[in-house]
Amino acid sequence: MRPRTRILAFGSAALLAVAGVLCFALLHDVFGLVLGVVLLSFGLGAAVLLVFLEVGLSEDHARARDEQGRPTRTESHVEIRQPPWSRRPPRRPS
Numbered sequence: 001m002r003p004r005t006r007i008l009a010f011g012s013a014a015l016l017a018v019a020g021v022l023c024f025a026l027l028h029d030v031f032g033l034v035l036g037v038v039l040l041s042f043g044l045g046a047a048v049l050l051v052f053l054e055v056g057l058s059e060d061h062a063r064a065r066d067e068q069g070r071p072t073r074t075e076s077h078v079e080i081r082q083p084p085w086s087r088r089p090p091r092r093p094s
Helices: 003-026 030-069
Strands: none
Touching: 003 030
8 A cells, every 4th residue: 555545544534533523522412422423433443444454465565575585486396106015096985
C-alpha cells in the first residue's frame, strides 16, 4: 500500500471514530446515541481491519524478499525405486 493511500485509509477511519465521539458528546438524544455507536464502531472496525491488512502485506513482502534471495531449484529429483529384493507387485487396499 502506498503511503498516500495508507494515510487516507487510516485518516478516514480516525475521522469516523472522532465523529462518533462527537455525536456522543454533542447530541444527547437517541439519534445521537445511535449515530455515535454506528460511526465509532465503523471507524474502530476499519482501523483494526487496516492494521491486519498492513501485517499481511508486510508478511507478503518479507516472503517475496526471501524467495528472491534463494537459489532456484532444478528438477534433479531422485527417483524412488523399490529395492531389488521386492519382486512382488505393490499391495492393493482391501
